[in-house]
Amino acid sequence: MTTFTRTMGAVCIVCIASLPQIVEPTAGRGEETVSESDFELVRSDIRTKKATMIADRMKFTDQEAAAFWPVYRQYEADLATINDKKVSIMKDYMQHHESLNDKQAKQLADDVFDVDRRTLDLRAKCFGSLEKALPAKTIVRWLQLERRLQLLVDAQIAQNFPAIKK
Secondary structure (H helix, E strand, O other): OOHHHHHHHHHHHHHHHOHHHHHOOOOOOOOOOOOHHHHHHHHHHHHHHHHHHHHHHHOOOHHHHHHHHHHHHHHHHHHHHHHHHHHHHHHHHHHHHHHOOHHHHHHHHHHHHHHHHHHHHHHHHHHHHHHOOOOHHHHHHHHHHHHHHHHHHHHHHHHOOOOOOO
């Protein structure tokens, strides 16, 4: 197991540990739900760990760091808004996946496409902003880290989600 895999796994474990409680409806089952403030603390912790991992892996010069970190902070703020929608979609799915009709399924697909499109557009926007100050190779290295993390998180999330019944 590589250091990257261990580091990414640790970040994912923090993220995923609360996920079932966040997205599964628990009312009436005597289980605690995660409050919005707890959820925000988890998200803040994830962002901090991601930033630390990026700094460790990228080894920016002072000039590169000065160009990268302001764009990255805005990226994270914009991504948080997109991820709010993603969590909302997951919550709704968990509540209705057993009884989805075709209209609801189409809306689900449209919502997922929108989140994916907005995420991709945000990454492209950041690439364009960073391209003015950093070599493309450096930006792509960051995008690789970002994408790998997202793939690991998405794989963990997928394990907790039931498939739509026929």
